[in-house]
Amino acid sequence: xxxxxxxxxxxxxxxxxxxxxxxxxxxxxxxxxxxxxxxxxxxxxxxxxxxxxxxxxxxxxxxxxxxxxxxxxxxxxxxxxxxxxxxxxxxxxxxxxxxxxxxxxxxxxxxxxxxxxxxxxxxxxxxxxxxxxxxxxxxxxxxxxxxxxxxxxxxxxxxxxxxxxxxxxxxxxxxxxxxxxxxxxxxxxxxxxxxxxxxxxxxxxxxxx
Amino acid sequence: xxxxxxxxxxxxxxxxxxxxxxxxxxxxxxxxxxxxxxxxxxxxxxxxxxxxxxxxxxxxxxxxxxxxxxxxxxxxxxxxxxxxxxxxxxxxxxxxxxxxxxxxxxxxxxxxxxxxxxxxxxxxxxxxxxxxxxxxxxxxxxxxxxxxxxxxxxxxxxxxxxxxxxxxxxxxxxxxxxxxxxxxxxxxxxxxxxxxxxxxxxxxxxxxx
Numbered sequence: 001x002x003x004x005x006x007x008x009x010x011x012x013x014x015x016x017x018x019x020x021x022x023x024x025x026x027x028x029x030x031x032x033x034x035x036x037x038x039x040x041x042x043x044x045x046x047x048x049x050x051x052x053x054x055x056x057x058x059x060x061x062x063x064x065x066x067x068x069x070x071x072x073x074x075x076x077x078x079x080x081x082x083x084x085x086x087x088x089x090x091x092x093x094x095x096x097x098x099x100x101x102x103x104x105x106x107x108x109x110x111x112x113x114x115x116x117x118x119x120x121x122x123x124x125x126x127x128x129x130x131x132x133x134x135x136x137x138x139x140x141x142x143x144x145x146x147x148x149x150x151x152x153x154x155x156x157x158x159x160x161x162x163x164x165x166x167x168x169x170x171x172x173x174x175x176x177x178x179x180x181x182x183x184x185x186x187x188x189x190x191x192x193x194x195x196x197x198x199x200x201x202x203x204x205x206x207x208x209x
Numbered sequence: 210x211x212x213x214x215x216x217x218x219x220x221x222x223x224x225x226x227x228x229x230x231x232x233x234x235x236x237x238x239x240x241x242x243x244x245x246x247x248x249x250x251x252x253x254x255x256x257x258x259x260x261x262x263x264x265x266x267x268x269x270x271x272x273x274x275x276x277x278x279x280x281x282x283x284x285x286x287x288x289x290x291x292x293x294x295x296x297x298x299x300x301x302x303x304x305x306x307x308x309x310x311x312x313x314x315x316x317x318x319x320x321x322x323x324x325x326x327x328x329x330x331x332x333x334x335x336x337x338x339x340x341x342x343x344x345x346x347x348x349x350x351x352x353x354x355x356x357x358x359x360x361x362x363x364x365x366x367x368x369x370x371x372x373x374x375x376x377x378x379x380x381x382x383x384x385x386x387x388x389x390x391x392x393x394x395x396x397x398x399x400x401x402x403x404x405x406x407x408x409x410x411x412x413x414x415x416x417x418x
Contacts, residue, residue: 045347052346083406115407123402130395137261138254139388141372141396148368149393150400155361157404161412163354179348181405184358185398186339187350191359192393193332195366197292198324203370 003029006039010047017047023061025050025068052179059182071174098128105131113150160184212238215248219256226256232270234259234277261388268391280383307337314340322359369393 007014020026026046029037046068053064098106106128110117117124134141163180164173216223229235235255238246255277262273307315315337319326326333343350372389373382 048346052342055342083409110403113404113407115403117403117406121403121406123399123406127396127399127403130392130399133261133264133392133395134388137257137384137388137392139385142375145368145372148371149365149396150404152361152364152368153397153400154404154408155364156358156397156401157408159354159357159361160401160405161408162357163351166351175346176348179343179346181402183339183342183346184401185394186342187336187358188362188365188397188401189394190332190336190339191362192365192369192397193390194319194324194326194330194336195322195359195363196369196390197326197330197332198322199363199366199370200292 001039002036003039006043006047010044010051012047012051020047020050023065025061025064049175049179053182067178071178098125098132102128102132102135109146109150112147113154156184156188210248211245212248215252215256219253219260221256221260229256229259232274234270234273258384258388262391276387280387307334307341311337311341311344318355318359321356322363365393365397 001009003014003017006012007017010017012020017026021028026043029039029043032038050064050068053059053067054061059067103125106124109115109127110124131141131146160180164176167173167176210218212223212226215221216226219226221229226235230237235252238248238252241247259273259277262268262276263270268276312334315333318336319333340350340355369389373385376382376385
């Protein structure tokens with residue numbers, strides 16, 4: 001198909017597609033003349049992945065490029081690849097710089113839960129940055145609550161991995177992991193707002209529970 | 210204290226403090242002369258809340274202003290106020306526009322879980338937008354997984370509300386809810402990355418589980 005049809009079928013405007021081509025987020029089409037290229041189903045699919053990562057996931061172009069590089073790279077094992085891809089996805093809202101006490105606490109939690117990831121995993125520092133945020137606002141997160149959050153999230157991670165079971169193709173698994181990780185954060189945030197309203201209503205005065 | 214001391218104790222640069230004053234995110238100090246004002250502990254505390262919302266939570270200034278307006282407004286019941294405050298906090302990454310089928314699915318989940326929030330709750334549309342994102346990338350989220358995520362998040366919401374039990378002051382409760390909601394999304398994202406690594410390693414070939 002030509003770029004106009006690619007635009008129509010994907011819902012992505014032609015100038016945006018050209019921008020993605022320039023930025024290397026989308027593979028060039030097969031040239032049919034000096035100024036025209038032909039695109040296929042692979043382009044359509046890649047476009048919808050790029051769009052999910054940018055529009056819904058809110059990732060900057062540089063992060064999208066890094067994630068796609070991992071998806072396209074020749075791979076060793078699925079597990080190693082998954083780890084590299086997930087490391088490239090920056091969790092939102094962790095700009096604060098953690099101090100020694102926050103890092104120590106994050107590392108201790110990882111050890112206690114038996115999560116044994118490598119010590120320089122960026123997610124450990126990300127966790128420490130969030131703990132620093134709680135502390136600096138004068139609302140440090142109590143140990144009991146941190147552990148209960150970790151337990152709930154272990155349940156989330158089991159679902160995350162289960163969603164990948166339905167696919168056999170390595171490409172699909174990686175793409176699913178990327179989509180599920182980025183969109184999953186937004187999903188959990190949306191579900192949490194709804195569940196909070198309910199839980200807050202249950203505890204309002206004048207009710208039994 | 211003068212603005213220089215406020216800056217030193219809060220770690221927020223003087224120009225940033227002046228910007229917050231202009232934008233109405235921080236109350237003006239008590240004027241001691243035509244060009245000088247005195248600030249107190251309340252300013253210090255508000256500064257750290259603003260910083261948490263912007264730096265760690267990633268909220269734009271307009272959203273911070275709206276959240277603070279709710280915190281400062283005369284209040285009816287804690288539950289109602291909590292609801293209004295939480296509604297003002299936009300969950301990240303939900304720019305996609307949901308279609309009818311996504312909205313219907315989100316509303317059905319809310320009904321099935323007994324979350325009975327009001328039908329125009331922005332979080333329902335936020336949830337629908339995320340479901341649309343999964344669908345559009347060609348990785349629609351299966352019903353079984355959605356329900357299991359919802360169960361895990363109900364556990365999260367119970368912890369959320371429990372963290373507010375330790376405080377008696379209404380002001381503190383609201384501030385804690387704001388901090389916990391915004392930072393909590395980042396916390397869950399960070400914990401999820403770590404728990405995913407662990408879960409993925411457990412399932413790698415060559416292991417029993």
